[in-house]
Amino acid sequence: MFLNIYHSVMIDALSLEGNVFLGPIAGYSDRSFRSICIEQGANFTFTELISSEALVRNGVKSAVLLRRGDNEKQYGIQLFGADPVVMYKAAALLAPYHPEAVDINAGCPVPKVVKTGAGSGLMRNPPLLGQIVAAVVKSSQDHLGSVPVTIKLRSGWDEGSINYYECSRIAADAGAALVSLHARTRTQGYGGKSDWSHIKDLVSRITLPVIGSGDLFTPEDAENMLRETRCAAVMFARGAIGNPFIFSMTRSLLLTGAYILPDPSERLKTGFRQLRLLAEDAGETIACREMRKQFCAYTRGMPGGAPLRNRLVHAETIEAYRQILDQYGLDLSGKNPANS
Ligand SMILES: Cc1cc2nc3c(=O)[nH]c(=O)nc-3n(C[C@H](O)[C@H](O)[C@H](O)COP(=O)(O)O)c2cc1C
Numbered sequence: 001m002f003l004n005i006y007h008s009v010m011i012d013a014l015s016l017e018g019n020v021f022l023g024p025i026a027g028y029s030d031r032s033f034r035s036i037c038i039e040q041g042a043n044f045t046f047t048e049l050i051s052s053e054a055l056v057r058n059g060v061k062s063a064v065l066l067r068r069g070d071n072e073k074q075y076g077i078q079l080f081g082a083d084p085v086v087m088y089k090a091a092a093l094l095a096p097y098h099p100e101a102v103d104i105n106a107g108c109p110v111p112k113v114v115k116t117g118a119g120s121g122l123m124r125n126p127p128l129l130g131q132i133v134a135a136v137v138k139s140s141q142d143h144l145g146s147v148p149v150t151i152k153l154r155s156g157w158d159e160g161s162i163n164y165y166e167c168s169r170i171a172a173d174a175g176a177a178l179v180s181l182h183a184r185t186r187t188q189g190y191g192g193k194s195d196w197s198h199i200k201d202l203v204s205r206i207t208l209p210v211i212g213s214g215d216l217f218t219p220e221d222a223e224n225m226l227r228e229t230r231c232a233a234v235m236f237a238r239g240a241i242g243n244p245f246i247f248s249m250t251r252s253l254l255l256t257g258a259y260i261l262p263d264p265s266e267r268l269k270t271g272f273r274q275l276r277l278l279a280e281d282a283g284e285t286i287a288c289r290e291m292r293k294q295f296c297a298y299t300r301g302m303p304g305g306a307p308l309r310n311r312l313v314h315a316e317t318i319e320a321y322r323q324i325l326d327q328y329g330l331d332l333s334g335k336n337p338a339n340s
Contacts, residue, residue: 005019005223005226005227005254006018006020006251006254006255007019009043009044009209009232009233011101011148011150011177011178011209012148012177013148014074014100014101014147014177016043016044016074016233017043018041018043018233019043019226019232019233019234020041020042020043020222020233020234020236020247020250020251020254021042021043021044021045021046021211021234021235021236022034022042022044022045022046022235022237022240022247023152023180023213023235023236023237024046024047024048024049024078024103024105024152024237025048025237025240026048026049027048028048028241028294029045029046029047029048030048030064030065030281030282031064031067031068031069031072031277031281032069032274032277032278032280032281033274033278033294034047034069034072034075035069035070035071035072035277036244036273036274036277037240037244037247038069038071038072039071039244040245040246040247040248041247041248041250041251042236042240042244042247043233044074044076044233045069045072045074045075045076046075046076046077046078046103047065047066047075047076047077047078048065048078049078049079049080049105049108049113050065050066050077050078050080050090051079051080051081052079052080052081052083052086052087052089052090052091053081053083053086053090053116055079055089055090056086056089056090056093059093060093060096064281064282066097067097068097068098068099074100075100075101076099076100076101076102076103076150077094077097077101077102077103078102078103078105078152079091079094079102079103079104079105079136080104080105080108080118080119081116081118081132082116082117082118082122082128082132084128084131084132084134084135085135087104087132087135087136087139088135088136088138088139091135091136091139091140091143091144092139092142092143092144094143094144095143095144098144099144099147100147101147101148101149101150101177101178102136102140102144102147102148102149103149103150103151103152103180104132104133104149104150104151104152105118105119105152106119106120106122106123106129106152106153106154106167107119107120107152107153107154107182107186108120109154109186109189109190114186120154120157120186122167123153123154123156123157123161123163123167123186124157124161126163126166126167126170127170129151129167129170129171130170130171130173130174131174133149133151133170133174133175133176134174134175136149137149137174137175137176148177149175149177150176150177150178150179150180151171151176151178151179151180152179152180152182152213153168153171153179153180153182154181154182154183154184154185154186155181155183155184155185155195155198156185156186157185157186157187158185158186158187159185159187161185162185162198164181164183164202165201165202165205165206168181168202168206168208168210169206172206172208176208177208177209178208178209178210178211179202179206179208179209179210179211180210180211180212180213180235181198181199181202181210181211181213181214182213182214183197183198183199183213183214184214190238193215194213194214194215195214196212196225196228196229199214199225199229199231200228200229200230200231203229203230203231203232204230209232209233210229210231210232211231211232211233211234211235212225212226212229212231212233212234212235213234213235213237216234216235216236216237216239217238217239218239218246219246219250219252219254219259220253222234222236222250222253223253223254226254234250241294241297242267242271242294242295242296242297242298242299242300243297243298244270245261245262245266245267245270249261264302264303265329265330267298267299267302268298268299268325268328268330269330270298271291271294271295271298271299272321272322272325272330274291274294275287275288275291275318275321278290278291279318284317284318285316287318288315288316288317288318288320288321291321292312292313292315295309295312295313296309296313304328308324311324312324
């Protein structure tokens with residue numbers, strides 16, 4: 001039977017046009033990158049994880065981390081923390097940003113986060129995880145117009161404590177509207193292979209929409225995950241870095257069975273546009289440094305990519321980037337409207 005696998009998604013009352021999402025990626029999924037991903041067809045996006053403790057202690061200092069992109073009609077802000085009271089207060093502070101969802105991080109493996117009991121540390125304490133979800137749901141009702149509260153889990157802490165189902169049930173009972181599952185354990189970090197059978201199992205056992213995450217590097221991976229697991233949506237992460245085209249390609253594959261790869265010039269122009277957007281938020285110097293790692297990804301596998309990368313990693317100004325890319329054959333001057 002033909003399965004229509006590109007489809008809309010409902011998260012409580014929130015209606016999303018399609019089921020190809022951008023996951024939270026610390027150090028990458030900022031406003032500039034999210035905007036570019038949306039241009040390419042991402043149907044929902046998340047900020048990177050934001051510390052509830054820092055938000056509550058310092059107030060909204062880094063508003064830029066919280067703000068939506070100019071073209072971002074719907075987005076979720078992700079919080080992490082291990083104290084229900086602090087998480088309640090932090091969620092309340094999101095009111096000026098009007099996010100369409102608040103996501104709770106229960107998957108971060110970083111020792112600094114885990115040792116406070118937050119991130120994937122929450123999966124070792126399911127009752128606390130439930131209290132955190134309940135607190136954020138209450139805060140959403142009190143301060144955010146009852147936007148959906150979602151949670152992002154891993155499969156479990158380690159191979160011997162796979163508890164994604166227990167944690168999902170507890171989260172659902174506490175009022176969560178959706179579960180994203182990165183099908184790796186905390187011990188795996190980002191290594192090894194993700195186990196999609198966990199996603200399939202969860203989809204078959206809970207009624208909440210389940211978003212699948214783990215090892216989505218090509219449009220075909222996304223199609224396979226949707227078909228194999230029947231998850232409601234897929235969430236790209238590393239596969240989107242330097243390759244935001246993965247959203248348009250995936251959408252095209254799911255709808256038509258085929259897609260077109262972007263040519264080198266489109267890749268570089270998109271990277272350059274991301275640089276300019278990032279500079280508006282972070283300033284030119286930081287943006288130029290930050291974009292080095294991104295350009296390594298944008299130029300991966302490109303003819304002449306290695307010498308180009310060697311030059312771009314020394315670029316300190318937007319003008320320097322422009323000159324290097326111009327020499328590669330792009331006209332980024334803006335004088336030729338067809339190229340701007
Ligand atoms: C550099 C990096 C930063 C990440 N930051 C976050 C984060 O802030 N919050 C979160 O829930 N997941 C985070 N993740 C996990 C991703 O959202 C995703 O679940 C994971 O990378 C698995 O997908 P992939 O194998 O397709 O990359 C991060 C992953 C990477 C590689």
